[in-house]
Amino acid sequence: MAVARTKTKARASTADEGNRRAELIRAAGKLFVEKGFDATTIRDIADAVGMRSGSPFYHFKSKQDMLKSVMIEGLQAALTAQQAAIAGVRGAEARFRALIKSHLRIILEDHTEFPVLLYEWRALTDDSRAEVIAVKDRYEAVWQSVLKDLVKAGLLKDDGRVTRLLLFGAFNWTVQWYRPDGEFTIDDIAERAVDLYLCPQAEGRR
Amino acid sequence: MAVARTKTKARASTADEGNRRAELIRAAGKLFVEKGFDATTIRDIADAVGMRSGSPFYHFKSKQDMLKSVMIEGLQAALTAQQAAIAGVRGAEARFRALIKSHLRIILEDHTEFPVLLYEWRALTDDSRAEVIAVKDRYEAVWQSVLKDLVKAGLLKDDGRVTRLLLFGAFNWTVQWYRPDGEFTIDDIAERAVDLYLCPQAEGRR
DNA sequence: CCTACCGATCGGTAGG
């Protein structure tokens, strides 16, 4: 009674169902980023898309299932953006810069579901985690090849696992401090990072 | 009935109360790190120190109050370790290395409350946050002075806010991937980091 | 610090 709803003829086509599912993922992603997975209730998510509290379970079998879907959605968007960002870009340093900007935009600007991956890794059950890792590996493989090229070009000393994780860490941590209305743009940060990490005489040392 | 308790004479001295409080902080910190703040219940914490579920509220006025206390405790331990780590160490690079190792140990090894600060920043209310920031600033000030010296020595290009945050990010993110039984020691990571960040001919560029 | 408890809320389900 208290809720106004459009009472159109129920034509539950597959396309409609897909749309509602996508809406739920988007709403859940936004809430997971803002409040965290545990602090977000199914009721919050249902409210955000104008459903009743029991209805999301028609689309997802559990809250955990929503989390997994949100993360995979975010990763797929990131993969698409990543491909677009480096398409046609030549040279290790240029590709590095392009990857950084794309990554930061995905994390900080695009209101995608990607940050959920960074925040809520712990909330994933082992089963869900395995599924997510499969997609994540594809995203990281592109970085690895660029880092390898940087070493070959003498701009980076090392592209081993630790170095890679330190690099990702610096970028991923930006979620914690970046503010859209702050004094630095995403491009500022990217340039600072390129400057911080690339060292022209890398081979000359030690 | 189901719980065995020592029924000694109740001598609630201030020292005892302080001990119980400290025990609660330690137990809460451990649980917050393992399961997250939201997923940890007062009952979990009470269980861990052998109390009943209502009793922690004798020592803390709310769960939020516990969170704040845990973070401040962690920061104070970090400050002490930091002072010890750089005491008597001369030279910008050596001090940098010492700070990194101390920081990583505090985060990864010492089972302190510090990581709660990294994980649960969002869970802090604004009031609590202000109190925590005051202590955090003291910890970061030491880093700032060392970074400034590195720039002066020509080993780092820049020590501005963004560079600083990228640096911290890389270290703080290690909580997400470091495993004590993994292939890298904390010292390995520290050495990789020094290598990654310091660039001898810093002034020669641009 | 325990006992006993409250009001609120949560994830999820049955049945339509």
Add this chain to the structure above:
DNA sequence: CCTACCGATCGGTAGG
């Protein structure tokens, strides 16, 4: 996708 609801659990409190 809604209605109506359940069992469980949670943070917190009164009174001792």
